[in-house]
Amino acid sequence: MAQNNRVTPSLCTSTIGTSEGMRNIVRASQYYPMPRLRIPAAALAVALIAAAAQAPAIAAQSPALSSIAPPARFSDPQRLEKLRSAFPAIDSLLRTFLARQRVPGAAFGIIVDGRLEHVVAEGIRDVQTRAPVDTATVFRIASMSKSFAALAILQLRDEGKLALDEPAARYVPELASLRYASSDAPPVTVRHLLTHSAGFPEDNPWGDQQLDATEEAFSAMMRRGIPVSTAPGTAYEYSNYGFAILGRIVANVSGLPYARYLRERILLPLGMTATTLESAEVDPATLAFGYRLQDGAWRLEPPLPDGAFGVMGGMLTTPADLAKWVAFLLDAWPARDGAEQGPATRSAVREMQQLHRFAGASADARDGTLVLNASGYGYGLRVGQSCDFRTWVSHTGGLPGYGSIMKWLPEHGVGIIALGSLTYTPWTPVVDQAFELLRQTGGLEPRTPQPAPVLETRRAQVTRLVQA
Numbered sequence: 073m074a075q076n077n078r079v080t081p082s083l084c085t086s087t088i089g090t091s092e093g094m095r096n097i098v099r100a101s102q103y104y105p106m107p108r109l110r111i112p113a114a115a116l117a118v119a120l121i122a123a124a125a126q127a128p129a130i131a132a133q134s135p136a137l138s139s140i141a142p143p144a145r146f147s148d149p150q151r152l153e154k155l156r157s158a159f160p161a162i163d164s165l166l167r168t169f170l171a172r173q174r175v176p177g178a179a180f181g182i183i184v185d186g187r188l189e190h191v192v193a194e195g196i197r198d199v200q201t202r203a204p205v206d207t208a209t210v211f212r213i214a215s216m217s218k219s220f221a222a223l224a225i226l227q228l229r230d231e232g233k234l235a236l237d238e239p240a241a242r243y244v245p246e247l248a249s250l251r252y253a254s255s256d257a258p259p260v261t262v263r264h265l266l267t268h269s270a271g272f273p274e275d276n277p278w279g280d281q282q283l284d285a286t287e288e289a290f291s292a293m294m295r296r297g298i299p300v301s302t303a304p305g306t307a308y309e310y311s312n313y314g315f316a317i318l319g320r321i322v323a324n325v326s327g328l329p330y331a332r333y334l335r336e337r338i339l340l341p342l343g344m345t346a347t348t349l350e351s352a353e354v355d356p357a358t359l360a361f362g363y364r365l366q367d368g369a370w371r372l373e374p375p376l377p378d379g380a381f382g383v384m385g386g387m388l389t390t391p392a393d394l395a396k397w398v399a400f401l402l403d404a405w406p407a408r409d410g411a412e413q414g415p416a417t418r419s420a421v422r423e424m425q426q427l428h429r430f431a432g433a434s435a436d437a438r439d440g441t442l443v444l445n446a447s448g449y450g451y452g453l454r455v456g457q458s459c460d461f462r463t464w465v466s467h468t469g470g471l472p473g474y475g476s477i478m479k480w481l482p483e484h485g486v487g488i489i490a491l492g493s494l495t496y497t498p499w500t501p502v503v504d505q506a507f508e509l510l511r512q513t514g515g516l517e518p519r520t521p522q523p524a525p526v527l528e529t530r531r532a533q534v535t536r537l538v539q540a
Contacts, residue, residue: 362473
């Protein structure tokens with residue numbers, strides 16, 4: 073049987089009455105238990121042989137049936153109520169975390185089936201005025217911005233305006249003179265940039281300091297040359313520089329400044345009207361100012377302006393807007409028939425959430441339990457697997473004054489967002505604990521695979537044959 077618990081194609085063919093058909097009957101019984109009949113083994117064997125002889129005639133009388141299974145679906149009608157029962161415990165967990173970490177202001181949300189089912193705003197957005205955080209407060213999301221750049225690239229790819237495996241220098245001429253780590257290195261492609269495998273060295277927090285670089289200064293940087301550590305396509309190294317180049321590709325190919333492209337082609341179609349790349353555009357009455365802890369007190373971090381490197385980490389958004397983004401990414405699952413909605417195809421959005429570059433495995437101790445994780449990078453998103461969940465997708469964001477995370481389970485239809493106004497707010501452990509609380513309700517179960525119509529019919533036919 074397939075490892076993903078889906079029935080193999082051989083069960084979807086009319087082979088009853090052959091040796092292969094008999095084997096399929098046995099396989100099918102693992103998914104569709106037969107009625108419990110008290111029949112001696114010898115008699116049952118004779119009955120099965122006789123049934124098999126009649127099977128071709130019965131199958132011939134059946135109309136053509138589809139062997140394509142309908143989309144998997146959630147089978148528990150109480151699923152949402154069960155998940156909601158964990159919200160009070162999650163709120164308590166959140167408040168304990170914020171107090172322990174001394175986060176000035178924060179927002180936390182849970183998305184279920186495309187809806188922001190639960191949102192909490194805590195603390196203050198401005199230490200000086202003591203103004204409280206609410207659901208319309210704007211936070212910087214730092215590297216979570218990268219997923220928007222990835223979608224922009226896939227939009228242009230699907231429109232035939234660029235190719236992922238073409239050299240990036242085709243779209244950014246400043247890269248033509250790039251020197252590589254070895255003479256046999258292939259050229260950097262768009263796909264390499266999307267997956268942090270262009271051979272550029274890891275550059276945190278250097279990239280943070282380049283946010284306000286002008287386009288002219290960025291061009292000059294590329295012409296002077298980019299440091300390299302490995303040949304393209306051979307290793308994963310997190311590169312903010314690479315995503316800044318992707319922003320230049322979007323601008324050059326589309327003919328629009330990156331910020332304008334993002335707003336017109338992605339943000340407004342999704343109704344993300346409060347999201348921007350420029351902090352100067354945010355009303356100070358809604359902004360969560362960023363802080364660091366120094367000598368036991370909160371110190372204001374000066375707001376970082378937008379520039380050529382804003383592509384990799386310059387976005388600001390609200391809990392409501394960020395929930396729309398996560399809901400859009402979750403809506404790509406499962407693959408299905410039906411009209412496409414949103415600024416990109418569902419297949420492209422799922423492509424972002426596939427593992428394209430493995431980054432390694434880890435083992436961590438959590439409350440005395442060994443927790444295993446394996447993960448890597450998709451396109452602008454991290455993708456992984458744990459002992460608890462077969463697939464998770466996420467990205468964190470950290471800048472002076474801010475820390476954020478978005479994480480979701482594609483097969484479960486549930487996501488969590490968290491935004492904080494303290495430098496590098498360490499959200500990952502508390503978000504994982506929140507998922508564990510949701511799991512303990514019994515409502516955090518994956519969709520159930522559905523049988524193809526032909527399999528349903530064959531089950532009924534086989535049951536009648538055995539009973540006869």
